[in-house]
Amino acid sequence: MTIIAARRYLADPADPQGGRRASALELTGTPDAPGSRAGASGAFDWIGLCEPDHDEMDRVAHQYGLHPLAVEDALSPQQMPKLDIYQKHLFIVARTATLEPDETLTYGQTAFFLGPDFIISVRFGSERAHVGLRRTLEADPERLAEGADYVLHAILDFIVDGYLPTMESLEAVAHDMEESAIDAFPEQQTIRRIFRLRRQLRRFERVIGPMEEVCERLAETEVPLIDPTARIWFRDVLDHVRRTMARMRGLKETLAAIVETASLLEQHRQGEMTRQLAAWAGLLAVPTAIAGIYGMNFEYMPELRWHYGYFILLGCVGTICTTLYWRFRRIGWL
Known part of the structure; x- marks a missing residue:
């Protein structure tokens, strides 16, 4: 069986040994006698499974x-985060998210069965094992003695905290693209990258978004098998989820603004180029028009046989072009 750990813990805060590991468990598949786990010592079982098959899970x-x-x-590792209440236990699904080197978000699933004297986690697709978390909790027997619902909070908090480095990496990527978009209009490859990230974030919102509802129910409503005093712990997880979702929505707006800002800057640059071309075209139009008129093959034209007509005409062209150049420079077209 794919068992990461299967242990029994004392869960009576009044007991000096509360929260300490009592014994290892052997999963035989035989139903335990009612009350055999809790008994007088208030024990609970914590079992961690990683990608079990159907036979192992049935046991x-x-x-x-x-x-x-x-x-x-x-x-089924494609479930959305949810909280289902059954007669003997709670069933909770949480999703993990990891950013791959190719800027693709991959998702895992961790399901929990929370009973009065047991918690079972079933993990699929996530590389963040709970071994270190278990050692941390075992080093704090006072907290572990609070029971299986506290372990549920600890694992949910561990999962939600895993969103933070993912969001930081995505924000760093968006910041780099935002800086480059100021200098030049994004290339086609960069634009495809932006839309690919936006698509990843939309999926992130669909997959992780329901986690907010799950944590809200655990933190703010009466749920069987959850001690009312434990709600404050789940409220902390809820705050973390909400901050993650707020950062994710802000990142989506940033990516949208990158394209919009780059488009506006490009339009401004094109406008400047258009004004410069129009100004130079206006300057060239004056001598072109005059030369075009005097290039016609008419016998009778003004000042055609005047000795100083050529020099006066060049002076007029130069004066008009200089005036136009000064005017265009003054209004910022050149």
Whole structure:
């Protein structure tokens, strides 16, 4: 069986040994006797599974009395975050997100079965194992003694905190593109990159967005098997999710603004070039028009046989062009 860890812990805060590991577990698939885990010591089991197959999951489900619909969802790694209440346990689905080197977001799934005296996590697709988290909690027996609902909070907080480096990496990519867009209009490859990231963020919102609703229910409503005193811990997770979603929406707006800002800057640069071309065209139009008139083959034309006509005509062309140049410079066209 793909078991990361299966241990039993004392969960009575009044017990000096509360929160300490009592014993390792063997998952036999045989249903435990009612109250055999909690008993007088208030123990609870914490079992971590990583990508189990159907036979392995059925064995755990039979031993702990898990609902078959919840088991089916736990083995389907494409579920959206949700919280389902069954008769004997809660079923919670959370999603993880990781940014790959090619700027693609990949998603994993962690499902939880929370009972009165057990918590079972089933992880698919996430490389962030809970081994280090388990060691951290075992080093703090006072918190671990609060029970399985506190372990649920700790794992959810661990998952949500994993969104932070992902968002920071995406924000760094967007910042680099934003800086380059100021200097020059983005190339076609950069524009494709921007729209690819926006598509990734839209999917991120669809996949991770329901996590906010799950944490809100855990933090602000009465949910079976969740101690009311534990809501404050889930409220902290809810705050983290909301901050992540706010940063994600801000990042989407930034990517949209990059294209819009670059387009405006490019239009401004093109306007400047158009004005310069128009100014030079106006300067060249004066001698062109005069030369075109005097280039006609007419016998009788003004000052055609005047001795100083050529020099006066050049002077007029120069004066008009100089005046136009000064005027265009003054209004910023040249």
